[in-house]
Amino acid sequence: MLRTxxxxxxxxxxxxxxxxESEMVFSTDEVLLEAPNWTLDGRSLVLNGDGKLWTLDVSGGRLTEVPLTGVPDLNNDHVLAPGGTGxxxxxxxxxxYRAPLDGGEGQRITDDDGSFHFLHGVSPDGGELAYVGIQAGDFTRPGRLMTIPSDGGTTAxxxxxxxxxxxxxYSPDGQWLYFNTESFSSLPGHAQLARVQVDGSGFERLLESVTVDWFPHLSPDGELACYIRFLTGTEGHPADLPVDxxxxxxxxxxxxLHTWPLFGGQGTLNVNSWSPDSARFAYVAYPLGNTDTPKDQVRD
Incomplete structure (x- = not known):
């Protein structure tokens, strides 16, 4: 179902x-955009909205649809191929699916294996994808961390x-997978940040917190990371909440190092949105009316 x-x-x-610092580069009341990626030339963001793919010129604020064929309506999980053209x-x-970034025919990668596939990472060499598998699309079941060759094939x-x-x-060196998990807590929905080596060893918690923490994204140089923080007791990563x-x-x-309170959640920071020079990253807010998110609503 498409969000509006x-x-x-x-x-x-x-x-x-x-x-x-932070700067708003685009605002609209016509389309709900989500999950920015940053192109390798540093000039544009790539987002989804209304089931389509869009590019947003960072300096000019021009939103342009990417003309895709052979791809159903999109959700907010997309990542650029390392070469920057796919x-x-x-x-x-x-x-x-995989498609040309400037538009064209998309090709399906995953098989009908009885699960839904939610993409989040591509290895630095472009050879492997990391995704979350939900058996039979039943969201009462936990998502599982899965990998697949980027041209399709056997999943693991x-x-x-x-x-x-x-x-x-994937980490920039390709050695680790960073993610959030509820495996450290018996509290419903209490997601925490973690990582595991790509061979399945070294599973560890990165941060123990009372908040619900999602979607860790490392900068290209590996020195910094951003993530989205929900209030204690939040289950899943819902939309339209005060978050950090x-x-x-x-x-x-x-x-x-810095914290940006806003009204958002789902769609705000689902995928890696770092600039190529590791100096900036993008996120999306969804304010209601003329009010901003009160800072005292988002707690450490």
Whole structure:
């Protein structure tokens, strides 16, 4: 089901700097955009909205549809191929596709294996994808961390415990998968940040917190990471809530460097949105009416 804006709601695309500043580069009340990626030339963001793929010129604020064929309506899980000319896409039929970033025919990668496939990561060499598998599309079941060759083929499961996991993304050196998981807690929905080596060893928690933490994204140089933080007790990563976007050093996940409170959640930071120079990243807010998210609603 495609997401749309509520009456009086806006979609705002923001760019945050690692020095703490942020700038709104696009605002609309017509289309609900989600999950920005940053192109390798540093000029554009790639987002989904209304089931389609869009590019947003960072300097000019021009939104342009990417003309795709052979791909069903998209959801908010997409990542650029390392070469910068292709993109991997999750669609609402539960499959993963690859398509040219400038538009054209998409090719399905995943088989009809009885599960839904939600893409989140591509290895630095472009040879492998990491995704979350949901058996039979039954969202009462936990998501499982899975990998597949980027041109299709045999899938493999990575054991990260019994809890639901989401957002698996490769580290810049290709040695680790970073993600969030509920395997560390018995509290419903209490997602925490974690990583595991690509061979399945070294599974570890990155941060112990009372908040519900999702979607860790490493900068291209591996020095920094951003993630989205929900209030304690949140289950899943729902839309339209007060949340924080948090910036940390990968050397110390416990000490936020900067925090950006906003109204959002689903769609805000689902995929890696770092600029190629590791100096900025993008996120999306969805304010209602003329009010901003009160800062005291989002707690450490």
């Amino acid at each position: 804006l509520e009456p009086g709601q806006r979609c705002e695309v923001w760019i945050a700097s690692v020095t703490g 993109i991997f896409l999750s669609a609402n039929d539960g499959h993963i 499961a990575v054991d990260v415990g019994p809890g639901h996991c989401d957002g698996p993304e 976007v948090v910036l940390v050093s990968t050397g110390d996940w416990t000490a936020p």
